[in-house]
Structures are given as C-alpha cells and as structure tokens.
Amino acid sequence: MNSVREGVYDRLVTHIQNGTTDQAEAVLNVPVSNFTSPEHLQRELEVFRHQPLIVAMSSELAEPGSFVTRDILGAPLLIVRQKSGKVAVFRNMCRHRGGKVELDEKGRKPFFVCSYHGWSFDGDGALRGVPFEDHLGEVDRGCKSLFRIQSEERHGMVWADFSGQEGRSVADFLGAADGKLAAYDVDQTTIYMEKHIDAAMNWKLVVDGAIDVLHPQFLHPRGVGKLIETNASLWEDFGRHGRSWSAYKKLSDKVRAGTHTPEDGRYCSGNFVIFPNVCMIPTPTHYEFWNVWPDLKDPGKCHVHIRFLIDPELLDEKRAGQIDKSWAILQQAATEEDFPMEETIQANANAYPVGDFLYGRSEAPCQHLHRQLARAMAEVAA
Numbered sequence: 001m002n003s004v005r006e007g008v009y010d011r012l013v014t015h016i017q018n019g020t021t022d023q024a025e026a027v028l029n030v031p032v033s034n035f036t037s038p039e040h041l042q043r044e045l046e047v048f049r050h051q052p053l054i055v056a057m058s059s060e061l062a063e064p065g066s067f068v069t070r071d072i073l074g075a076p077l078l079i080v081r082q083k084s085g086k087v088a089v090f091r092n093m094c095r096h097r098g099g100k101v102e103l104d105e106k107g108r109k110p111f112f113v114c115s116y117h118g119w120s121f122d123g124d125g126a127l128r129g130v131p132f133e134d135h136l137g138e139v140d141r142g143c144k145s146l147f148r149i150q151s152e153e154r155h156g157m158v159w160a161d162f163s164g165q166e167g168r169s170v171a172d173f174l175g176a177a178d179g180k181l182a183a184y185d186v187d188q189t190t191i192y193m194e195k196h197i198d199a200a201m202n203w204k205l206v207v208d209g210a211i212d213v214l215h216p217q218f219l220h221p222r223g224v225g226k227l228i229e230t231n232a233s234l235w236e237d238f239g240r241h242g243r244s245w246s247a248y249k250k251l252s253d254k255v256r257a258g259t260h261t262p263e264d265g266r267y268c269s270g271n272f273v274i275f276p277n278v279c280m281i282p283t284p285t286h287y288e289f290w291n292v293w294p295d296l297k298d299p300g301k302c303h304v305h306i307r308f309l310i311d312p313e314l315l316d317e318k319r320a321g322q323i324d325k326s327w328a329i330l331q332q333a334a335t336e337e338d339f340p341m342e343e344t345i346q347a348n349a350n351a352y353p354v355g356d357f358l359y360g361r362s363e364a365p366c367q368h369l370h371r372q373l374a375r376a377m378a379e380v381a382a
C-alpha cells in the first residue's frame with residue numbers, strides 16, 4: 001500500500017498547512033433533470049452497456065465449477081470458473097425454450113441442468129445432454145451452446161462487456177487507472193460481508209455521496225466527520241476514472257501541532273472511483289467496495305451493493321471485531337445520514353425538476369463523475 005500512497009503525504013500536508021484543497025478548474029452546473037428524467041436515464045444505461053462493468057469478484061469463483069448467478073442491468077447472467085481456470089460469463093438462458101439454466105445463486109457444479117426439461121450444459125457452455133432428443137428433430141449441438149458475453153478477469157474482478165464489440169480490453173478501458181488498481185492486490189481478497197440495499201434515489205446521488213469530500217463534518221459530526229478532515233483533499237484524474245484522498249484527523253492534528261513525520265502518511269484515505277458506478281475505499285482492515293446500479297425504469301431509484309473485502313490471511317478475532325465495528329459505522333453513516341439526505345435531494349428534484357445543482361471547485365471527485373458521464377453519453381450517442 002505504500003506505493004499506492006506515493007506523493008500523497010506531502011501534498012496533503014501542504015493542503016492542511018495552508019487550509020487549501022485540490023480544486024477543479026471551474027464550478028459545474030448539473031441539470032436537476034439529470035436525476036429525474038427517464039430519457040436521461042435510458043441514455044446513461046446506454047453508457048453502461050457500452051463499456052466493461054464489474055459483475056463479480058474473482059473470489060466468488062474460487063475453484064473450477066464455482067458459479068454465481070445474478071441479474072445485471074436486467075440481464076440474467078451465469079458466471080462460471082471453467083476447468084481451464086478462466087472465468088466465462090453466459091446468458092443464464094437455456095437454449096431449449098429460454099428458462100434460467102441455473103436457479104441457485106451460487107455454488108459449485110460440474111455442469112448445469114435446466115430444471116424445465118433437463119437440458120444440460122458444461123461449464124464452458126457447451127450443450128451436453130438433451131432428454132428425449134429423438135422428439136426434437138436434429139439438435140445441432142454446436143449451435144446450441146449457452147450464449148457467451150464478452151468478459152475478462154482482471155485485478156480480482158470479473159468484468160462483462162455487453163457492447164458486443166470484440167477486441168476491447170479492460171486494461172484499455174482502465175487506461176491510467178490500470179496500473180494503479182493493480183497495486184491494491186484485490187485478487188488476494190475474499191468477501192467478508194456484503195449487503196444489497198434498494199435505495200429511493202438516483203444512482204448518481206449515491207456515488208456522489210460516497211466520493212463527496214465536502215460533507216463529513218456536517219453530515220457525520222459524530223462518526224466519519226470526527227475521523228476524516230473535511231475539504232482538504234487530493235484528486236488524481238485517471239481519465240474516466242480517478243482517486244480522491246482525504247486526511248484522517250490523526251494526520252491533520254499532527255500537522256497542525258507540527259509533529260508529523262512521513263510515517264504518518266498512512267493516516268489518509270484514498271477512494272478509488274471506477275467509472276461510472278464503483279468506488280473502493282481502503283481502510284486499515286479491509287476494502288469497502290461499492291457497486292451502485294441504476295434502476296432500469298425509475299430515475300429515482302437505485303440498487304446498492306456494498307462488499308467488505310479482506311485479506312483472509314490477516315483475519316483473526318481482533319480484526320474481525322474491528323471490521324464489524326467499521327460495518328456498524330458505515331451502516332449508521334450510510335443508512336441514517338447519507339441515504340436520508342440523498343432521499344431529500346431526490347424528493348426535491350422530483351418536485352422541482354428545473355434549474356441546476358452546483359458542484360463547487362473543491363468538489364472535484366463529484367464533478368469528475370458528471371463531466372465524464374456527459375462525455376461518455378455524447379460518445380455513445382455519436
């Protein structure tokens with residue numbers, strides 16, 4: 001993690017000493033209707049469908065035959081670790097008459113049997129068995145494999161690309177973020193706990209809330225606001241993606257007392273934003289991993305998937321206790337403070353869907369999301 005923080009300490013110390021923060025070049029006005037318009041939502045969904053999306057963690061597919069099923073943007077997926085060790089993403093759709101081939105959420109199986117009429121498929125998607133085949137005419141097995149969705153495993157995550165465009169790599173998509181992300185060794189992690197929350201606000205409000213560096217002292221005065229310095233942050237721009245850094249109070253208190261040393265560089269928090277809907281926040285004991293999915297129809301709803309990732313080798317009772325405590329703090333901050341505030345924004349946006357919301361120069365991470373999204377929407381539409 002030290003390499004991850006390179007250069008961060010000095011810049012944060014300077015900001016704390018000078019009472020400054022990284023600034024975007026200008027303020028940004030975002031139309032309120034971007035949070036309420038069904039047409040706008042459909043254009044955003046096109047962006048999602050034109051790029052790689054993180055649909056699973058590698059650790060969920062530990063061994064050959066391990067699988068998970070889940071619906072992503074309304075598309076039922078069957079995600080499998082094959083005998084070869086590679087991960088494949090299939091439509092979870094039987095090639096007979098379209099039933100879900102696998103109904104369990106996760107498990108390990110040598111092959112998959114559709115429970116409607118018993119067609120079975122291998123882990124590589126090939127049609128394996130067809131009961132009463134002589135009633136079906138000629139079944140051309142070669143043409144009846146499960147439909148495959150382009151996918152790639154990288155940095156401990158499984159990425160699916162619904163665009164159908166061949167030859168695009170996740171590394172290309174990540175660009176400057178690719179090497180940065182590698183340093184986190186997410187492929188060494190497992191999921192300690194996870195939670196799905198259906199939330200009554202636009203998906204961008206949840207991402208905004210997770211990456212906003214201007215609110216901790218106000219909205220979380222008893223929790224995160226006491227731990228993290230407000231409005232003294234760095235923003236690293238990685239093209240579509242980025243990373244924001246904030247200082248823990250432990251660091252800023254020392255800086256103000258003049259007792260800080262480079263060792264204290266560990267007292268800062270980086271929030272890695274993978275465009276458009278993922279952010280990963282490392283803590284001393286685990287990674288918080290947020291995946292925020294738009295609702296397919298309602299701009300005022302979204303589906304939040306939060307995972308805590310750990311290095312299983314470092315897990316002991318003490319650490320488990322610390323992680324449980326972090327979960328309680330997150331739970332309190334998110335569900336009692338952030339989400340209720342974001343719901344008020346959504347309620348106001350629904351009631352008054354005119355004009356703009358203002359993102360100030362020190363709100364660089366949120367600005368970046370909205371600027372990049374606008375750019376991606378224009379590219380997809382072109």
Ligand code: FES
Nearest residue numbers: 094096097114117
């Ligand atoms: S729909 Fe799957 S076997 Fe018929």
Ligand SMILES: [Fe+2]
Nearest residue numbers: 209219333338
């Ligand atoms: Fe918050």
